[in-house]
Structures are given as structure tokens and as C-alpha cells.
Amino acid sequence: MIQKTYLKTKDQCKVKFTVSIENADKVEVVGLNDDWDNPIEMNKKKGDTFEIVQSLPKNTHHEFKYLVNGSEWRNDPEADGEAPNEFGGTNSILAV
Structure with a gap:
């Protein structure tokens, strides 16, 4: 699931990534801001759910993937x- 919260006072959008993947120990988001070399580790929640919130510039497009384990x-x-x-x-x- 992807939730977007646009900030009225800044040219930013808070994007919450939530993903459930069975038997995953580690999930990372790769490719945001065209950065494929520095994965962003997601926080493990209850069960098999991982999430992270990132601030991204408004009016931008991002290609990304999840890297599991x-x-x-x-x-x-x-x-x-x-x-x-x-x-x-x-x-x-992702269109922000």
C-alpha cells in the first residue's frame, strides 16, 4: 500500500510504503530519487508487514522496487x- 500526504507549507509529499511479504526478514526500497545504489531499509512491524515513510519532492516521478532478503x-x-x-x-x- 502506498499512502501520499501532501504538505501544504512545503514542496514535499510524505509517502508511506507498506508491504506484507511472508517469511521476509528484511525488505528495502530501492530506486527512489533515481538512487539504485543505496537501498532504504523498511521497518518490520507485526507479522510479515514492513513500512517506511519518505519525503519526496512534489511533481516528481520515481521508479522503484522492493528488495526482499x-x-x-x-x-x-x-x-x-x-x-x-x-x-x-x-x-x-510512483507519481508524487
Whole structure:
């Protein structure tokens, strides 16, 4: 799930990423702000749920993926869309 909260006083949007993945020990968000080299680790909640809140600039588009346990790539089914990537798959798209 992706929740967007637009700030009235700043050109920022707080984006809350929430994902449930069975048997995951670690989930990271990769690709925000076109940064594929520095994954952002999500916080583990009850059960198999992970979440994180990130501030992103308004009127921007981001391609991202979830990295599960350091080896499995997943898209977000509730993203704003998908775009082809250079590996023959797709990345999730977030429009802020």
C-alpha cells in the first residue's frame, strides 16, 4: 500500500510504503530519487508487514522496487504504474 500526504507549507509529499511479504526478514526500497545504489531499509512491524515513510519532492516521478532478503526483487501492485527496465522486467512507478 502506498499512502501520499501532501504538505501544504512545503514542496514535499510524505509517502508511506507498506508491504506484507511472508517469511521476509528484511525488505528495502530501492530506486527512489533515481538512487539504485543505496537501498532504504523498511521497518518490520507485526507479522510479515514492513513500512517506511519518505519525503519526496512534489511533481516528481520515481521508479522503484522492493528488495526482499537481499536477493528477490518485487514490484508494488498498488503503484501508479510500471515501466520497463534494462533487465527485461519492470519497475514500479510512483507519481508524487
